[in-house]
Amino acid sequence: MNIPSTEKHEILLETHDLVRHFVGPRTSLFGKRRVAHAVNGVSLQLRKGETLGLVGESGCAKSTLGLLILNLLQPTSGTVTFLGKDVTNLDKKEWRRMRSEMQLVFQNPLGALNPRLTIGSQIREPLDIHDVGEPESRHDKVLEMIESVSLPEHLLERYPHQLSGGQQQRVVIARALINRPKLVVCDESVSALDVSVQAQVINLLVDLQKKLGLTYLFITHDLSIVRHISSRIAVMYLGRIVELADSEDLLENPMHPYTKALIAAVPVPDPRARKSRATISGEPPSPFNLPAGCAFNARCPHADEKCRTELPEFRQTSEEHMVACHHAEKLA
Amino acid sequence: MTKPLISVKDLSVHFRTDEGLVTAVENVTFDIAPGEILGLVGESGSGKSVTAKALMLLNPDNAVYDPKSSITLNLGEEQVDVLSLRPKERLVIRGGAISMIFQEPMASFAPAISIGDQMVEQLLIHSDMNKARATEMSIEMLARVGIPDAAQRFRQYAFEFSGGMRQRAMIAMAIACEPKLLIADEPTTALDVTIQAQILELLSDLKKDLGMALILITHDLGVIAEAADDVAVMYAGRIVEEAPVLDLFDNPLHHYTKGLLNSLPRVDRKVERLSAIAGAAPPPHEFVEGCRFEPRCGHCSDNCTGVRPEFHRVSATRRVACIHPVTAP
Secondary structure, three states: OOOOOOOOOOEEEEEEEEEEEEEEEEOOOOOOEEEEEEEEEEOOEEEOOOEEEEEOOOOOOHHHHHHHHOOOOOOOEEEEEEOOEEHHHOOHHHHHHHHOOEEEEOOOHHHHOOOOOOHHHHHHHHHHHOOOOOHHHHHHHHHHHHHHOOOOHHHHHOOHHHOOHHHHHHHHHHHHHOOOOOEEEEEOOOOOOOHHHHHHHHHHHHHHHHHHOOEEEEEEOOHHHHHHHOOEEEEEEOOEEEEEEEHHHHHHOOOOHHHHHHHHHOOOOOHHHOOOOOOOOOOOOOOOOOOOOOOOOOOOOOOOHHHHHOOOOOEEEEOOEEEOOOOHHHHO | OOOOOEEEEEEEEEEEEOOEEEEEEEEEEEEEOOOOEEEEEOOOOOOHHHHHHHHOOOOOOOEEEOOOOEEEEEEOOEEEEHHHOOHHHHHHOEOOOEEEEOOOHHHHOOOOOOHHHHHHHHHHHHOOOOHHHHHHHHHHHHHHOOOOOHHHHOOOOHHHOOHHHHHHHHHHHHHOOOOOEEEEEOOOOOOOHHHHHHHHHHHHHHHHHHOOEEEEEEOOHHHHHHHOOEEEEEEOOEEEEEEEHHHHHHOOOOHHHHHHHHOOOOOOOOOOOOOOOOOOOOOHHHOOOOOOOHHHOOOOOHHHOOOOOOOEEOOOOOEEOOOOOOOOO
8 A cells, every 4th residue: 555655744643454343233143243344444644733634424434443543442453553652552551651642522522521520620630640740730730721721710610511512622622631642533522512612612722733732633524624624634435544635635626536525515605606415326335234346336426347346445646645446537 | 575474473482490481582583485495593592493393382391482472374365373272273283284304303203113104194194095095195205205115115114214314204204294384403414414415405306396485494504505595593592683595695784693604614715714703602591681692792882781682674685683783894
């Protein structure tokens, strides 16, 4: 597999041919167990300081990939290399030290916060667990953190249910960042928020990235958000990356027919831009039953015999553009 | 001007709660013409679903409709005063003249009854068809909304359908009795974008074919721009602005509408930095009498405090509830 030249960029994390299967229930009492092929060989690199947007529809295993990258889920095969070490094979002690370098921000902040602890103690908890600095100095760190997520200090004494959704998500972000991680995986982190609050949290994430030199893996189904926040975008379909490029390049010159259909389907907030957006029909196939050849062939308007039999290689078409389609050049 | 299909006047809905009476919707007024698509847009808690459910009297038992409220449905000769319908008379609106589809189709189907039986059941209630004709009609409807192998799918259960197919089945069920008005409450929010595009296209085709009016409730201004004719923007229980869709996006009058439009990330162009509206919408128990957007508004004056901005007409087609509306650029 060709991997783009990376001399210019410092690599923070790299996955190599990650595969993850889930074993389903038996089809009958003595029947076989079905296997869901969730992640089917993903190799990608996260560059230091970048935001890599990971987009795809529900069921394409973008969240599973996020969990594999954070080593919260063991891969069936493949490796994840973070700061030069294979995190899937670390001993407990080493992993514990490394774990605070990578953090996760979920979609639903209320589900991620402990309802019975005050905001202040939840933001402080990672400092206590990893025994960072003198206990007396930790409160100052909490104060500094809550200020950088633009929350008033008096909220420290409150409980999660007393805060609005946007405030809760700021608390989750503060807690994730207090140990100064290098990598943050944001899994649909702003999807549950109302539009006006969503913009605030997106701006906050952008500001914090600049200030703290963070690297984001930003997982979302929303292409508009991803265009705004990402430096590069990876498009996922049924457990594989089908296209990866610079965000402007990907949105202006998409090469994979799925990427094109996905972009066309997003409604634009401009009534003068009305057009038919349903350019592909049908729904993604089931991960229990992967089709032969390209996973997109049943929905693709350009599919031919080759697409139905031969898995397209994820290949480089220009320095910063990778695509997995037999006919990418012809369709561009 | 044609006679509106439905007229909502001064609709206020309160809920009895342990903390006393909480107002969710206040003085909501709008008309829908036959065949029109009205987009009802607002953030969570703005009262859009409560408003829609009031049209079918579907709010829970602790809802109290203010005595000044009125909802009038014009069915040709007959005028129905929706809020005064007694429980037995409500079939006229529920599944009859008005039908509704929801965000989560799984929760709208009975899990242990086949899709077909549920469709037949409502046809038997609302029409004088016999069972054989109702079956035939239901299969026809499933095929009409683009479900392949409709005769087979007819016998299946909701869990055997994918999300997109389930939403199609729910639409088939909702239009089977040929309603005059279809209320779609976040019909595509739970769906993937490629499926959302298919469903929006289906809804707009059906509207054209059947001539029904549609209320499209959503938080997504992209969906509104795509589908609506007229738009009502709700904020904290009130309609703050109403306008034809082109006018609303070209020239929003309320500062909230303008703020919302400016805060959107766009797939069609690069935005350097989002201009977010500071703060958050108040929850219903903190609703004030005056302008509820004032604490977040950059254009308010002393006159805004404590004074309720009248929802006034600024042109034949536009109304706004702001005493310092956005001036034309």
